[in-house]
Amino acid sequence: MTTNKQIHLVSRPQGEAVADNFRLVESEVPALKDGQVLVRHHFLSLDPYMRGRMNDSKSYAAPQPLDAVMIGGTVGEVVDSRHPGFRAGDNVVGMGGWQQYAVVDAAAPGSLRKVDTTHIPLSAYLGAVGMPGVTAWYGLVKICEPKAGETVVVSAASGAVGGVVGQLAKVRGCRAVGIAGGPDKCRYVVEELGFDACVDYKLHKDLKSLSTALKDACPNGIDGYFENVGGVILDAVMLRMNAFGRMALCGMISGYDGQPIPMQYPQLLLQSRLALRGFIVAEHMQDWPEALKELGTLVATGKLKFRETVAQGIESAPEAFLGLLKGRNFGKQLVKL
């Protein structure tokens, strides 16, 4: 038998998530039934949405059950298969969870997808050519609707989603401005990802200072905004939005620990005739093929850049995840399994 190390959620956070909310569990990999595939995971994706699932509250998705493997995207390799569409050695992407192995009912739609690693590294299917990349694409293209010459701003700009947003905006002829925490991340956003400017929110902690910095970085105002953070960052951006601006609400990581963070100036939505829409990329599967085609081409040709932070071993997943929530990662946070 093969031993499978897993991370379970064993309690729900009271405020901040902590390491004690998780537990390492060892189990045996069961024998495959007809239609099942055994996948050895190479990488686990850690993403902010997981924090929301840890709460037992009304949200867009069911809560993560207690005493079960944490949900999560994975890439890996088929090691055994009783499904005719898969064979040992196939590279696959799926939602295998925080564990080393997964037994997958491969017939379920969307459960497992074969991917080609000739020109695209396997881990990129968890990032720029995966859910984060499609998230960036959908929010930018379908909600922000950028036109050449406009200014697009994105928060968490050095992250797996934010970095793609700005680069896709540049491809469309926009001025791309990031918001990120600290000089290293801001330098990376401008020098490596090619954004036009990046505002360091750690240098500008209050609304007035942040809003002034955004004014300097966006001399023509802001036409499209892609929100990952919320709180004071959202308020500061709203003060700089142009009339008829579009805002894609993808995440509000600043409020994930439970306390709601009010929007200070909702009347700006009216005064500036803004359009704002919250979205979950998994609800827009019809747009994934178009998005993945553009993202895959850009990554394969070296035109879409990204960075990864890789924690080693399943045991490191909880700490890496808690670090992600505090912005300690740089680019896409992965765990090598």
Next chain:
Amino acid sequence: MTTNKQIHLVSRPQGEAVADNFRLVESEVPALKDGQVLVRHHFLSLDPYMRGRMNDSKSYAAPQPLDAVMIGGTVGEVVDSRHPGFRAGDNVVGMGGWQQYAVVDAAAPGSLRKVDTTHIPLSAYLGAVGMPGVTAWYGLVKICEPKAGETVVVSAASGAVGGVVGQLAKVRGCRAVGIAGGPDKCRYVVEELGFDACVDYKLHKDLKSLSTALKDACPNGIDGYFENVGGVILDAVMLRMNAFGRMALCGMISGYDGQPIPMQYPQLLLQSRLALRGFIVAEHMQDWPEALKELGTLVATGKLKFRETVAQGIESAPEAFLGLLKGRNFGKQLVKL
């Protein structure tokens, strides 16, 4: 010479608007130049947007200048004309301002429009078949996008805009629920306008109570919301919005006195994947003909009901306007000139 009584704005409000912000001024009507039309106003429209214009702050429109006639929609009768398109006796609607007479450059697009009073009373062109009606139509049809069987909620439901929103929603097969202040207004909204239910916000002053009342009135949740008020009413509605709900932001009268009222739970925009858009109906002139066609037909056939509160004489305009801001009017607030 003809004497023309006017109301000027002479100072800007510090917080609440007060009667001293206005002054009655008498002037002589000047002789007409070529292309001009002299209109004797029969009714002046008082509308919440005027409060915003009194401030000298960034908004969607230029501030109302000091020591000039207050802006406002008017209906009246042509008494003299030096424009070939108009002659004495024509019924017209325009933006004549808070005064008894207006000299209008009739060639300017949209400055003056002849209207037919055979089946539609003249005053209705300031209400259900005018700017308020089109505002209701645009926000409902173009932003809330109601489908038969859905639930549509509107605040300030007994007002000139809100009353039309609910009736148009009923025409489209929706459940229409109003929010209004006091038992008389709520009874009117249900019994005379035909809404399915109306929540009295004066009975439910805090978020929890209001939100519970909305839950009772909207057993299937809320799919479309038309916002005229903001503040705690907006918060309470957001707690009841269904996934993929649409919110039209038309006014936030609760914050017009200057102090911004935060939105308490912006994360609901994400969790419920809401779409929200602020709009100004004057920026969507291309939709007016379609809207006015439906509204005019419904009023002429008695299917769209409305009520008017009529103050007498130009001198009464400031107090009537201040009452409107406090919700003392019932239906469309007019001044008979």
